[in-house]
Amino acid sequence: MKKIVKGLGIFILVIIIALIATPFIFKDKIKTIVLKTINENVDATVAFNEVDLSLLKNFPKASITIDNLNIVNKAPFENDTLFNADNFILKMSIKELFKGNEDPISIESFSSENAKVAIIFNKDGVANYDIALKNDTENNTSENSSFEVNFQNYTIKNLQFIYLDESTNTKVILDSIYHEGSGDFKNQLLDLDTKTTANLSFEMDNKSYLKNIALSLDAVLGLDLENSIYTFKENKALINQLPLEFDGFIKLMDAGQQYNLSFKTATSSFKNFLGLVPETYSGNLNQVKTTGDFMVNGTVNGNLTETTIPKFDVEITSNNASFQYPDLPKSVKNILINTRIINQTGIVKDTYVNLDKLSFTIDEDVFNAKATIKNITENALVNAELKGVVNLANITKAYPVKLEKPLSGILKANAITSFDMNSVEKSQYQNIKNSGSISLTDFNYEGPEMAKLFKINQAEIVFNPTQINLKQFNAETGSSDLKVTGVLDNFYGFLFKDQVLKGNFNLNSNKFVVSDFMTTTAADTTTVATSEALKIPSFLDCSLTAKATTVVYDNLNLKGVSGNLTIKDESVLLNNLNMSAFGGKISLNGKVSTKEATPKFEMDLGLDAVNIAESFTQLDMLKSIAPIANTILGKLNSTIKLSGNLTNEMTPDLKTLSGDLLGQLLNPELKTSNSKLLSALSSNVNFIDLEKLNLDNLKMALSFENGQVQLKPFTIKHQDITAEIGGTHGFDQSMNYTLKFDVPAKYLGTEATNLLAKLTPSDASKIESIPVNANLTGSFLNPKVSTDLKQATTNLASQLIEMQKGELINKGTDALTNVLNNVKSKDTVNKTTTDTIKTSTKETDKSKDSIVKNALKNLFKRKE
Template structure:
């Protein structure tokens, strides 16, 4: 009997398990059709989802419907904007709901959403993107009789939602990120208590000004909900803004004409720890051990109706009187803290909102700081009236408050400032309505960066007026660099508040300026991870002129002396005007610009070189070494004009040689050549015996070069070695490849001893008829491994031919004369055959022997 019972139970369990697995396949299409029907009947938008799944295990004993990657995309006028997206939406219901007929609605008991995004947008006309419900009343009435789903919610959960609100008219943007929220209550009843838990991070921007950034929010609240009257009442609740506790009372009710608010809020206690709680925990530290005196309270109300034209009246008060705090592990305290601030709207019109910071003061040690400010007409044309004065010893800040600094600060800041202005006057540069006065000084300021470099502001003194800041003195040192600056800044309020351009004119002097003192270390690869350096961008809103001079500027391995010139930073570009420096035993001037307007920075530069040392210039400046690598073998002075343009590396701001183009004109002065310093010249010296490159005179040589696409073209130029004319032209690449033609116009007297003797027997008239012999040398390969070929053998043949032809013409003339004598009765001896052949053969032999000795003789003296 027992065996039969166990067998029956086993069969039942087996059937049940099979049914649990099979049910999703049996009901999946039905659920999917119901989801599609519900969406189509209620939503006027583009809706898409990847799949719909049914599981009897995920939320057992309830059935779970999962909608994967659900997206709701707006139609016009918000075409293409995402209203809602969720990686996963889950609906839970009783299993028996699956067996209802086609006309019966399935009751949803709970739902959850994961990784959702909600975007609520208002355009410039005040139209919202969330109004996507189907408007047809007849359709809604017919659908109400056969809804696919009935929402009898008992609980719900939202995991990791990002909610964004943006109003194009007011430029208000609110982001609620990392939103996690749960709610429990019986929505089948018209009145219920909903128990909620919420955590989130809130950010708020108004008109491009950030007021909150990732403020941590925790709220545990019981809300009394009246569904029939759309009324939501705060009951027992506890809120934390960062670590500031708040309690709410009152209600919010949604009515046809708008949302009615009747809310009050306040801090449940008056401890000054409440103030420290406003500061994010990462910066405020552990508040449990902080000793405080005095009070701090936040209280306020919001009462009225929120409509398209009105807001609730409200009053937010933040107050503290004679408070202090001290962290137990820090030596100093902050005392005599007074805060008296109100944010008020008494009419319900946003334009009438105003802020009164009647007093803010505190003391650290003997240093007292006071400030006050009033802001009116916030929404239309904010009117600001502010004053501050006081002294802060920066080294005391970290001794009284747990500021996390890699290295301690030091220095004394003193300020006594007052300003009054409205934003429209700032925008229009109407300085008559802008008042600013006072001064600020910093002395003994020191800061050590992550690379352990110390930056010291020995003295900074600025005077403020309506139109400008007068920087009377700025004395800065870092590393081995000293800088003194004075000048003026204009439109600082427009730059600070309205994203307008900042104008300035400064004079800078330095005894020694090391560029390396302002450079950061190159990032290295650590644990297979590399950090990328951002591209350097010249500020768009800066328009500053700097007249600079320095006794010494050290850049890499270059020591520049007596540097002076004008630097203009404007419109994402730096312009250099009349920059001068003594270097390479000469003078270099520079004019040009560098621009970062485009994705790839560009530059255009005109350089003037006067009496610079050739060897130093072309060995220490890599770019010029690429343009004229042969200069490494030349000693002496150079005058040159160089025009350069091309792209720059966006991160290193160094020239991209592949894009470099321009031209160079050079004139050599007092030069000598050491061919042993150049592989090319050394090999040329070995192959061409009739000149000695060491004795080549290049004084006053002028040459023109152009370069583009990595190629340098040398315009043919003439030089002279004794009475040998030389013409040089060709090109080489930045990759060191080359192709040059060198043409020598060689007098015949340099063709060997025997040839010289033979030529010397010619009459001057005969010798003058001998033309110079052209010899061509072709240089190819590259500068480190050159290839040289010449046509000297052809030149030898040509010379021999010319000498033979000369003797032949001479003998013909002699024969003609002899024949004339014979005709005239003077018969010559029978030696004509001998004299016509022997000289010809002898001349040819002598010439050939002389030519062959051309490359074996010593250098021409």
């Protein structure tokens, strides 16, 4: 017995060692087979991290795991990934590993996880999945393949399938696909038992028509592998909660597929219709009370090839139906639906939709619609008719629509339209036929793009054969009111083709408050809400003639505003905009753009007789450009050219401001008490009364950029004093100005006056004006004033002394000449006097004062 146990243990140990060692023995062989199969069958770039062989993972079966498998297309889909999966597992009998190199390995099952398949048809109709090598030799037929398909079962977990047709701009996405099947593929005839769930999304022309529609299918498919025929047997499908049953078959052919299918709803309850709507929007259907029926019946018959599609006829009907949710007060009654989607030729463009009847009633409001759409894929021809009334407030009372804010308002429609999409795209309005009207009253809207509740009191669109008129649009938001009328040029292009909305409009407003149209947002719960920059809609391309009695912008009240605006490409062009403000008139031309992250503007402003103190204190921009202007009482004519960025409040960002200003003062008065700078200047240059300066019609020019203002030098005159002023200052109120005064000497104080009194009037008139310089530095709030007035007075005193000396010399010389002439005539000149005169003329090294003193002294000591 011990020998038997010992022998059994040794056998088990050998088996375990074999199970562990075998993968290492056969790993290279399997990897070689995988690479050989790929190279012989696929014209694409295939990559994987590793090929592992395991005997333990699915014992008693062997499994081959290909990790991170990627299949990447070559031209014309170069670098597009056709297929990738986290792992791809093939299962087989262990004995398959011991086959010769020329014998194919039989695969019994496969599985994959987290895979993605992307099927693309380019604009030329070429598909990216056609990657099989085109070989004509018998050596590379499927009979000599390294693998042989003998599936018993397979599993696909979390597959994403994407279908993109670039020629029609159509995209279908099947996401979160979980699929499993079982059947014996060793037989040519078999039944394949499958279970499938997925989510369906559908887009066309970048518009979403279906999003995450839940699909499920439990089906037994009859497979005729020899003839490639797949027949629906037992099956149950759900589209959301709408049940469908299928009959018929699909046959694969060399040129495509042949379809012979029919389908229908399993039951006829109207609840099936509500089941088409995703549960997120339809709510819990189990407790909904419904009456009437709802049926879907269809057939698909014909061949799908490169040039044809199967013919089909899908009919959707409902008669005298109703529904009411248990927790909602309103019901929808008298529901009639009669729709058919048909193709009778097998040519795609001949598909058409006939909505023969759509009608429903909520309370006493009845709404009807009918439409036909033909030639869908090439140039859709649309005929539609809308007639009825809908109280929008009743929608959320009858159907569980999840809205942030409930709707309100009455929609009335009585309109007929006929158009084709080519005419819409090319703006060939003569081919569009319309009649009737659509109106909306008492509509309230709240949304993230609006700062405040937006109330449409009355809106009406009138359809004429050649155009669509916005007959009226009366709205309010905050304290603002709007009245708009005009013509819409491409209303259908805006609705159906994502084109910009074109038109010409007239806007009138009694009061327009800019902040009413500016949204606010909070960065987090601890911060105060801040405003977002006003965005000019990108979908507008229109001209607007505007008139407003009052426009409130920041802290300004602008009166009688009128002008023309052109809105295009997220910009507004302002032309001949006029308004009354600050006791005068303002004209404006320019541009505002919000296309970039930071709004920008450029403006040409004209100020006509505006109040200087008001305009330059209420407008931060003007206050920064000319801080001293608040000291001037009077009017101003000015032209201002400026550009820069705008803040979120749509006010100029002063750090980015640049431009020029030319101004002329009208009847100004200077109030030095309003300025620390002027007060300091007055105390340092007391020879002039600043408040008595005549500044009338004074013209000034300045430029500004990078927060600095450059004042072009200009000259002012007060009585017989002139001054030249120039320099710079910053928007931060720092300054560096120079004042050059030309001051008559009489204004330079008592010392200068006493000196002047010693001169004769004739000599005093010869004294020229004295230059006095003043430097203004520091800031307007903390000014520093320095002058050279003391030096100027000293210079004047020196000048007067020189003049007195010269005058004295002249007088002494004249006196000597007269005395000498008198002495000579009487022969009384003595030698001493003569010697003195000679000596005085020779002593050039002595000062003039000494010469005069000695001469006069000697002269008056002589005896007569």
